[in-house]
Amino acid sequence: MLGRYVARRALVAVVVLLGVTVITFGLMHSTGGDYVPGVNYDNPHLRTETITAIRHEYGLDQPWWVQYGLWLWNVLHLDFGRSMIDGAPVTDHIVQRLPNTLELTVAAILFGVALSIPAGVVSALRRGERLDHSLTTMSVAGFAVPEFWLGLMVILLFGVIPAQRLGVPLLPTSGAYDPLAGGFDPLDRLTHLVLPAVVLGFAYLSVWSRFTRSSMLEVLSQDYVRTARAKGMGERRVVYVHALRNAITPLVTLVGLELPGLVSGGLVVEVVFGWPGIGRFAYERAIAFDYTTVMGITTFAAVLVVAGNLLADVLYAVLDPRVSYS
Amino acid sequence: MIGPSAVTEAGRIDPVQAAESVHAGQSYWSESWRRLRENRVAMFAGAVVLLMAVVAVTAPLLSHFVTHHTFSAQDLDNNFAGPGTPGHWLGTDELGRDTLTRLAYGAQVSLGVAFLTVLLSLTLGTSAGLIAGHFGGPIDEVLMRVVDIILAVPRIFLFILVGILFFHNINVLTLSLVIAGVGWGGTARLVRGEVLSLRTRDFMLASRSIGGTNFRLIRVHLLPNVLPVLIVAASLGVGTIMLAEAAIDYLGFGIHPPTASWGNMLTNAQTYFVHSPWLVFLPGVCIFATVLAANVFGNGVRDAFDPRLK
Numbered sequence: 001m002l003g004r005y006v007a008r009r010a011l012v013a014v015v016v017l018l019g020v021t022v023i024t025f026g027l028m029h030s031t032g033g034d035y036v037p038g039v040n041y042d043n044p045h046l047r048t049e050t051i052t053a054i055r056h057e058y059g060l061d062q063p064w065w066v067q068y069g070l071w072l073w074n075v076l077h078l079d080f081g082r083s084m085i086d087g088a089p090v091t092d093h094i095v096q097r098l099p100n101t102l103e104l105t106v107a108a109i110l111f112g113v114a115l116s117i118p119a120g121v122v123s124a125l126r127r128g129e130r131l132d133h134s135l136t137t138m139s140v141a142g143f144a145v146p147e148f149w150l151g152l153m154v155i156l157l158f159g160v161i162p163a164q165r166l167g168v169p170l171l172p173t174s175g176a177y178d179p180l181a182g183g184f185d186p187l188d189r190l191t192h193l194v195l196p197a198v199v200l201g202f203a204y205l206s207v208w209s210r211f212t213r214s215s216m217l218e219v220l221s222q223d224y225v226r227t228a229r230a231k232g233m234g235e236r237r238v239v240y241v242h243a244l245r246n247a248i249t250p251l252v253t254l255v256g257l258e259l260p261g262l263v264s265g266g267l268v269v270e271v272v273f274g275w276p277g278i279g280r281f282a283y284e285r286a287i288a289f290d291y292t293t294v295m296g297i298t299t300f301a302a303v304l305v306v307a308g309n310l311l312a313d314v315l316y317a318v319l320d321p322r323v324s325y326s
Numbered sequence: 327m328i329g330p331s332a333v334t335e336a337g338r339i340d341p342v343q344a345a346e347s348v349h350a351g352q353s354y355w356s357e358s359w360r361r362l363r364e365n366r367v368a369m370f371a372g373a374v375v376l377l378m379a380v381v382a383v384t385a386p387l388l389s390h391f392v393t394h395h396t397f398s399a400q401d402l403d404n405n406f407a408g409p410g411t412p413g414h415w416l417g418t419d420e421l422g423r424d425t426l427t428r429l430a431y432g433a434q435v436s437l438g439v440a441f442l443t444v445l446l447s448l449t450l451g452t453s454a455g456l457i458a459g460h461f462g463g464p465i466d467e468v469l470m471r472v473v474d475i476i477l478a479v480p481r482i483f484l485f486i487l488v489g490i491l492f493f494h495n496i497n498v499l500t501l502s503l504v505i506a507g508v509g510w511g512g513t514a515r516l517v518r519g520e521v522l523s524l525r526t527r528d529f530m531l532a533s534r535s536i537g538g539t540n541f542r543l544i545r546v547h548l549l550p551n552v553l554p555v556l557i558v559a560a561s562l563g564v565g566t567i568m569l570a571e572a573a574i575d576y577l578g579f580g581i582h583p584p585t586a587s588w589g590n591m592l593t594n595a596q597t598y599f600v601h602s603p604w605l606v607f608l609p610g611v612c613i614f615a616t617v618l619a620a621n622v623f624g625n626g627v628r629d630a631f632d633p634r635l636k
Contacts, residue, residue, distance in 0.1 A: 012471070012474070015471055016471065016474045016478050017478075019471065019474075020479055023475065024487075027488075030491075140618070140621065140625075141614075143617075144618035145614050146569055146572050146589075146610060146613050146617075147573065148573055148576050149606075149613065152592065152595055152596065152610070153607075153610070155599070156603055156606065160603070164600070263480075264483055268482070268577070271577065272596075279482075283486065286487075286489070286490050286579065289493075291490070294483070294487055298487055301483055302480065305478045305479075
């Protein structure tokens with residue numbers, strides 16, 4: 001039963017993946033045309049026959065379905081094409097920047113989890129009190145603030161203004177490390193990480209703290225919590241052991257939903273803070289109209305989303321026997 | 327990304343009070359509308375959104391009669407003028423363009439795209455969801471796989487891609503089409519889910535047994551029943567779309583200058599941050615305030631209209 005379910009989900013994932021590649025390839029084909037990345041077409045010594053030969057070599061004179069098959073074959077081998085600007089494989093660019101992007105998004109998720117659980121619990125325990133109201137207000141405001149503008153305000157507050165008043169910024173506001181320092185300095189990386197990770201994590205904080213609050217309120221009214229209290233168990237133990245454990249289990253699913261965004265979710269923040277990750281790279285190449293690179297990165301990110309969803313489906317079925325196999 | 331549906335309980339009505347004031351014989355619509363009217367916070371928020379819409383519509387009048395500047399008129403002798411400068415109430419930008427005028431025109435883009443996108447994605451998503459849920463089988467399978475495919479491509483990359491592919495043809499209408507082209511998937515799933523629970527109900531069977539056609543079943547029985555969910559989705563969607571649109575403009579893949587939008591007014595913000603922070607501050611405050619008002623109003627609408635919360 002489980003085997004059939006997994007097989008079905010895998011089949012759906014393959015179909016979705018094919019659909020995604022059709023979209024990206026279709027967009028690329030309609031614009032990129034027969035341009036060969038890395039060839040300087042302005043070179044007067046380049047003969048027409050040579051161009052034709054190069055296009056033939058890359059299969060660009062083939063009908064579109066042959067080209068699509070070729071491209072798909074490459075994607076299956078983790079080859080996401082070449083840049084139109086420098087001719088380098090997009091995969092190399094991605095691999096080079098992936099650690100930076102993961103550093104930022106994982107830090108943001110950790111920040112979100114670390115703050116949202118206490119905030120949600122406190123809100124639930126002091127329901128209707130002033131503290132609860134202010135946390136709720138902050139969360140509603142957190143939904144409405146544009147991420148990039150929050151980043152700009154944070155840079156103003158921690159970088160520009162202290163630099164004017166004190167002569168030095170409180171925290172670095174650009175890049176992932178100090179290029180002049182040389183070598184790997186954990187403290188330097190950490191200080192660079194603080195502001196972008198907090199800005200990116202702020203959105204998670206708004207959602208997850210609300211979620212923890214309502215989940216906690218629901219759990220606190222359950223029978224087993226009343227039983228625990230009736231047994232004479234201390235309030236701290238009731239709240240932090242019996243209630244909290246059950247309240248944050250659904251949060252795990254919610255956090256898991258953000259995993260596909262590990263690569264793409266931080267794009268705007270990466271741009272604002274000059275973070276050398278995949279998102280900012282895609283943005284820079286998009287401004288330079290490097291179609292093939294943007295297509296390659298988009299395909300890569302979509303593949304990760306599909307793979308992540310499949311993994312979540314399978315894990316869910318394995319872990320939770322109540323999932324219906326249909 | 328994070329959807330507005332997780333926003334909860336801004337200005338929720340007191341259930342006890344609500345239960346007491348239920349009048350017998352009132353329809354669902356007048357009852358919901360009354361509940362919304364009694365939610366003062368939500369009504370105030372709604373008024374703020376309405377005010378912004380009025381500003382957007384009357385921007386040319388404001389420009390002509392109040393600020394006496396057009397949104398693109400440059401005044402290079404007076405660039406980076408601070409707020410309170412005579413003739414420029416909120417100052418000027420790097421080309422000496424009047425900030426107040428540009429903010430008013432920016433409302434046109436923000437609200438125009440938001441409302442148009444909501445309309446487009448709801449129309450598309452509702453049609454797809456009704457058809458998929460009602461007919462089921464292969465039609466359902468195909469439509470839902472299409473939704474899966476669209477939702478699998480990370481939005482921000484897709485927006486950037488379309489932004490560069492159609493760089494010279496981006497305006498309020500095309501930008502709305504692009505955002506709606508991605509956004510309809512969520513609505514389709516939502517509506518399909520509603521229809522699946524409605525299709526087994528007795529009134530559906532009754533209508534079918536007396537010869538009701540598919541079209542009639544969908545139009546007369548399904549559509550009115552999913553309408554509350556749609557109203558809630560629409561009012562909560564406005565804020566999310568405004569934020570997405572502002573980010574696209576900020577990155578330079580949406581509405582291009584000299585047309586003013588709250589997002590593209592911030593594009594080069596970092597370069598004149600040090601001497602003119604208000605130029606970074608003002609457009610952001612406009613986005614924040616409008617999105618906040620839209621979300622709070624949306625929450626009020628959800629509390630008043632969503633039958634499952636009763």
